[in-house]
Structures are given as structure tokens and as C-alpha cells.
Amino acid sequence: MVDWAAMRGRWFKSRTAGVAEPAPRPRVAVVTDSACSLPDGWVASDAAGGLVRVVSMPVMIGDQIYGEGTDKMIGALALALAQGQDVRTSRPAPGQFEAVYAELAAAGFEAVVSVHLSAKLSGTVDSARLAARASPIPVHVIDTASVAMGLGFAVQAAAAAALAGDDAERVADAAVSSAAGAHILFYVPSLDQLRRGGRLGAAAGWFGTLFAVKPILAIRDGLVVPLERVRTAPRALARLEELSREEIARRTGTVRVAVHHFGNEAEAEKLASAVVRDRADAEVMLCPLPAVLAAHAGLGVLAVAVAPAVDVPDDAGAGDSGAAGTEPRAAFGPAKTAPAPDAGPLPKPLNDADSHLDID
Known part of the structure; x- marks a missing residue:
């Protein structure tokens, strides 16, 4: 049933409040x-x-x-x-x-x-x-x-x-x-594209001769780092889901989640539903991975990006401690670091090897 009293209240308020001032043009x-x-x-x-x-x-x-x-x-x-x-x-x-x-x-x-x-x-x-x-x-x-x-x-x-x-x-x-405040975890079903482009860098020794390995990777300090080796695709997908859910659970307040894919949208839809099933307040979206990234990750890649909700506080950027593993920098003026999010650090990688995609 329509709550007409509430409707009338809103109508009366809008009539008495007058016409809102137009928002200033962004500079x-x-x-x-x-x-x-x-x-x-x-x-x-x-x-x-x-x-x-x-x-x-x-x-x-x-x-x-x-x-x-x-x-x-x-x-x-x-x-x-x-x-x-x-x-x-x-x-x-x-x-x-x-x-x-x-x-x-x-x-x-x-x-x-x-x-x-x-x-x-x-x-x-x-x-x-x-x-x-x-x-x-x-x-x-x-x-x-x-x-x-x-x-x-x-x-x-x-x-x-x-x-x-x-x-x-x-x-x-x-x-x-x-x-x-953002964390990114991802899975590639094959290392072939990364190997072919010479993009594994020091991480090549970490993978060794395990051509069938299904790696879980992350972005840390602006680089691709390996987190875990998994032997089969189903186990890798299950582990990506588990790690993503743990990251989301650590967050307080509204959380934004993006699930990336290339050539496997159905898998991405399933993953997106799974990672936020315990967080009804999460904002989740599916985003195809852009070609410039898919060219390095290959077909079948799945990635989960987690970040705090958009907030523009009066004192934005005034914090003095950065989130673990990230140091965004501005070109002009002193670099400013955001307050650390209410989340724990990424899972510790097996070693310090990293991979430089060198997208240029």
C-alpha cells in the first residue's frame, strides 16, 4: 500500500524548499x-x-x-x-x-x-x-x-x-x-603468455619447471608478486575466492569489488556472487579486463579488486600512514599517502620474487 502521508510530506517539502541552486561547474x-x-x-x-x-x-x-x-x-x-x-x-x-x-x-x-x-x-x-x-x-x-x-x-x-x-x-x-586502499588478487590459467613475453622476471625461479602450475598473484608495491602455487584450476579458483572473501571480510564500511575477466564471463559471474555472499553491503561489478592487460595475462584470467567506497572527506589525504604495499605518488608537490584502510595485509608471498610486466 502506498504511504500517501509520506508522499505528501515529500511533495510539501519540495514545494517549500524552493528550487535548488545549480551545482558549480567542475574546475x-x-x-x-x-x-x-x-x-x-x-x-x-x-x-x-x-x-x-x-x-x-x-x-x-x-x-x-x-x-x-x-x-x-x-x-x-x-x-x-x-x-x-x-x-x-x-x-x-x-x-x-x-x-x-x-x-x-x-x-x-x-x-x-x-x-x-x-x-x-x-x-x-x-x-x-x-x-x-x-x-x-x-x-x-x-x-x-x-x-x-x-x-x-x-x-x-x-x-x-x-x-x-x-x-x-x-x-x-x-x-x-x-x-x-585497494588490493588486487588474480589467477591466470597458464603461464605461457607471461613466459613468452619475458614478464615473469625474478619470479621465474619461483615457478621453476612447474609448467602446469596455476598461480595466485597480487599487485604489491606496484609490481606483480606471486602468492601461491596451486596444481589444478578448480583449486586455484577456490583459493582465489577464499582469499578474496578474507580480504573483503577484513574491511569495515561499504566495500567496492570488481571482478575482471577475459574470455570467461560466466566464471567471473560465479566468482563475483561467491566473494560477496557474506557482505550484503558490498558494491560489486563485472569488468572485462582491457586488452592492454589481457595481452599479458592471457585468456581465462580472473582478477578481484577490492577498495573502500568512494568518499570525499573534508580532509581528504590528510593522513600520515600509507596502506601496506602501496605508495601512490603525485608529480607535483609533496607526495601524500592515504590513511591505511581497516584491513589486514595481503597474504605473505612465498618469497620476495616479483614480476615486472613492463607494459610499454
């Missing part, structure tokens, strides 16, 4: 790269407010160069990975960032916060910093020390701060705080 724009893995359509949505731009990172399949996000490229990449073809990626050229910064200046923005994947995984941050020198408006370049929706959540936090009317420093603080 700060947000730029990122296509490794951010943002959900389809988000950049064009009201949540982004028309102030977010994504610079595409090229993917090279054989002698063909593709831009991120086209169905043709996704199909070509999936086929190339299945056939073991040569697949490479590259950082965006500084000129791409220069063009975007100039366009935003012409649109009337007063500053830009440029939020990017880990500098230890790609030279994209360097390209953005070079372009910032030629920008007609100030550009604050942020190295999130993260990737995928660990980066994407930071972009969303920055956009929320910009829409709230915050200045560039506070917008940058929001991105840094979100990135510092």
Missing part, C-alpha cells in the same frame, strides 16, 4: 589510461560528469596496431592469444596526453589530475609527465602503484571529488587515498 578534469578497466559506459555516464578522459594504450598483434575498446580488436586479441601469436603492448605517446590536456583547457577546465597505472609496470606515467610540461593548465600526475580497477576506483574517486567542486590538490588526494 578540474580527470585523465587516465585504458589500463583502468572502467565499466563500459561509465565515462559517458552522469557519474563521470563529462570530466573524465581515457587515453588509449595500443596493442600490437603481429604487425597490426589496435586501439583499446573495439570489438574487432578484442576478437583479434582472443584469437591471437589462443593461437600463441606475438602480442605486444605500448605506452601512449606524450603527444596523446598533450592533445587531451589542451582539449580540456580549451573546454574551460582550470587543472587536470592525470591518474595512471603503476610506473613499475609501464612507462605511461613518464609519458604523462612529459606532456604535463607542455600543458596550458596545471597537470597533477598520479602514479597509483596499481592497475585494473585498483586504478579505476581511484579514477572514480577523483571524478567524485571534482564533481563536488574540490580543487586539484583535493582531487589528487582522493585518487591517492583510493589507490592506497
